[in-house]
Structures are given as C-alpha cells and as structure tokens.
Amino acid sequence: MSVFTPLSQNELSAFLKPFDLGRLVAFEGISAGTENSNFFVSCEQGEFVLTLVERGPVDELPFFVSLLDCLHGADLPVPFAVPDQLGRKLHQLNGKPALLQPRLPGKHIQQPDERHCQALGKVLAQMHAATLSSDLVRQSDRGLAWMETQTSNMLGDMSESERALIEPLLPLMHGLLAERPPMPKAVLHGDLFRDNVLFEGPNLTGLIDFYNAATGWALYDLAICANDWCLDDNARLDPERAQALLAGYASQRRFLTVEATHWPDMLRLAALRFWLSRRIAAADHQEKPGVLIKDPAHFLRVLEGHREVAVQLPMAL
Numbered sequence: 001m002s003v004f005t006p007l008s009q010n011e012l013s014a015f016l017k018p019f020d021l022g023r024l025v026a027f028e029g030i031s032a033g034t035e036n037s038n039f040f041v042s043c044e045q046g047e048f049v050l051t052l053v054e055r056g057p058v059d060e061l062p063f064f065v066s067l068l069d070c071l072h073g074a075d076l077p078v079p080f081a082v083p084d085q086l087g088r089k090l091h092q093l094n095g096k097p098a099l100l101q102p103r104l105p106g107k108h109i110q111q112p113d114e115r116h117c118q119a120l121g122k123v124l125a126q127m128h129a130a131t132l133s134s135d136l137v138r139q140s141d142r143g144l145a146w147m148e149t150q151t152s153n154m155l156g157d158m159s160e161s162e163r164a165l166i167e168p169l170l171p172l173m174h175g176l177l178a179e180r181p182p183m184p185k186a187v188l189h190g191d192l193f194r195d196n197v198l199f200e201g202p203n204l205t206g207l208i209d210f211y212n213a214a215t216g217w218a219l220y221d222l223a224i225c226a227n228d229w230c231l232d233d234n235a236r237l238d239p240e241r242a243q244a245l246l247a248g249y250a251s252q253r254r255f256l257t258v259e260a261t262h263w264p265d266m267l268r269l270a271a272l273r274f275w276l277s278r279r280i281a282a283a284d285h286q287e288k289p290g291v292l293i294k295d296p297a298h299f300l301r302v303l304e305g306h307r308e309v310a311v312q313l314p315m316a317l
C-alpha cells in the first residue's frame with residue numbers, strides 16, 4: 001500500500017479538531033497513489049480525503065490551493081482545501097504538509113469508451129480556459145528541460161532497444177526548447193490519467209491529484225490524456241476514442257495549425273515524460289515493500305506506437 005507516512009487514530013483526531021467536523025468515525029489509507037500518502041476520512045459531518053504531501057516543492061503548495069480554488073470557482077468538479085475554523089487551508093501532520101479535501105463521488109473508469117473520452121476532452125478545455133482568466137503561473141519541475149537532462153543522463157544505462165526509441169527524441173527536445181512554438185498555453189493538470197478522474201455513469205464527477213499542475217502547452221495536456229485514455233490492448237492509439245477526446249476539447253476551443261503540426265511530437269514527449277518518471281520511481285522505490293511501482297516499459301510500447309500517428313487534430317473549416 002502506498003502510504004508512506006502512517007497515521008494513528010489519536011493523531012488524526014487531534015488534527016481534525018480545528019476543522020469542527022464532528023467526531024472521527026473511520027479512516028483508511030488509500031493504496032492507489034504512488035506519490036503522496038492519502039487517507040479516506042469519515043467524520044460526523046462528511047467524507048474527506050486527507051493528503052500528506054511527500055514530494056515536490058512544499059513552498060509551492062499555496063499555488064495548488066489557489067489553483068483548486070480557481071477551478072472550483074469555475075464550477076469544475078475538483079476538490080479544494082477545506083479551511084479550518086481560523087481559515088487556514090494548509091496544515092502540517094507528522095512533519096508533512098497536509099490538506100483536507102472533500103471526497104468527490106464517482107469511480108475510476110478502467111475501460112473508457114468514446115463518451116468518457118469526449119467528456120474528458122471537454123472538461124480539460126474548460127479547465128484550461130478557467131486558468132487563463134487567473135494570474136496563476138507555475139514552472140513544471142518535470143518539464144522539457146528536465147526531460148532533456150534526464151534523457152541525456154540515462155542514455156548510458158539504456159538497452160539498445162530503449163536507446164533506439166528514445167535517443168531520437170533528444171533533437172526534438174532541443175528544437176522545441178530553442179524554437180518555443182507559439183501554441184496556446186494554460187495551467188495544465190499534467191497527470192490526467194484514468195486514476196485521476198472519477199465518473200458516475202457517463203458523467204464526469206471528479207478531477208483529482210493536481211500536484212503536477214504547471215504552465216505549459218495546452219496540447220501537451222491532451223497528449224498526456226490520449227496516452228492513457230485512448231490506447232488499445234497493444235498500446236496503440238484507438239482512433240475512435242482519440243477522436244472523441246479531441247472533439248470534446250474542440251467543442252470548447254478551436255485548435256490552431258501550429259498545434260496540428262506539433263500533435264505527434266506532443267504525444268511522443270508525453271510518453272517520454274512518464275517513461276522517465278516511472279523509471280526514476282522504480283529505481284527509488286526498488287527496496288521498499290508495499291510501494292506501488294508502475295511499469296516504465298509500458299511507455300516504450302506507447303512510443304513505438306507513436307512512430308506513426310494517424311489521428312490528426314480536428315480543424316475548423
């Protein structure tokens with residue numbers, strides 16, 4: 001189970017006192033996450049999720065709190081930091097930054113269909129639009145420059161087949177860093193995999209886990225989604241689901257020609273980003289029993305599939 005910082009009932013009860021949510025009824029560690037320690041917390045006055053932040057720049061937590069307030073204010077289905085009676089949203093528990101958020105309804109979808117993908121594309125565009133009317137900006141700690149450095153550092157450790165797929169992405173990254181193509185930017189979720197979205201039937205009821213959110217090309221966020229929501233059993237893009245995702249997004253904003261040009265490369269970079277982070281996490285957590293390790297090799301198959309990209313962005317006529 002991926003709970004890095006265990007909690008006792010007494011510790012949690014004491015933590016909850018300033019929130020005035022009634023008695024602690026029950027709590028349990030959530031096994032699904034890989035980065036933070038999360039707990040479902042049941043109080044007399046409602047259901048919550050407590051997150052103890054385990055990685056990342058702690059001094060940037062106010063950014064995430066403001067981002068969620070912005071998205072919640074735009075009526076998007078996101079959690080937000082519940083304030084205690086003194087209005088404080090950011091707390092400390094067992095030496096870790098701690099946030100209490102409402103538990104959102106719905107379940108994760110393992111096998112999405114076109115309706116799910118269309119709904120996801122639409123809400124992603126709405127999320128990007130909401131951040132544009134704010135002054136929220138954050139530089140990603142896993143952006144293009146990080147990817148380029150990590151890729152260069154790992155070249156020597158790669159197998160021949162890994163190298164064949166990954167080395168050609170280095171000039172692509174150099175080119176994008178130099179050229180900075182003028183694609184629309186927004187604050188991106190940055191990790192909108194199936195395990196970060198909740199649905200009730202066809203209705204999208206929750207977007208969660210914003211700790212990778214950062215300013216970047218909006219299209220890159222869509223590529224991250226496509227690489228998780230729109231794959232077939234061979235890790236190739238499923239055209240119907242990919243087109244539904246893109247159509248959902250295009251229902252809120254027209255794509256630009258410069259985005260159509262860079263779409264295949266965004267898909268490749270998004271695959272590389274998670275191959276790198278999974279490989280680093282696997283090495284870091286190798287000796288730690290109970291920590292969920294996700295398979296880096298999956299993204300090599302995704303990259304293989306993106307040698308040719310047949311699904312194009314839908315362009316307005």
Ligand SMILES: Nc1ncnc2c1ncn2[C@@H]1O[C@H](COP(=O)(O)OP(=O)(O)OP(=O)(O)O)[C@@H](O)[C@H]1O
Nearest residue numbers: 030032033034035036049079102103104195208209
């Ligand atoms: N506000 C919420 N409402 C309902 N369920 C939630 C909420 N927050 C988290 N969860 C549940 O807890 C699980 C783990 O949370 P989360 O994805 O934030 O963890 P993480 O360690 O940051 O994970 P990741 O590996 O995706 O980075 C989610 O998959 C979801 O099932």
Ligand SMILES: N[C@@H](CCO)C(=O)O
Nearest residue numbers: 034191193274278294
């Ligand atoms: N969604 C990520 C883990 C959390 O960043 C992955 O599947 O590798």
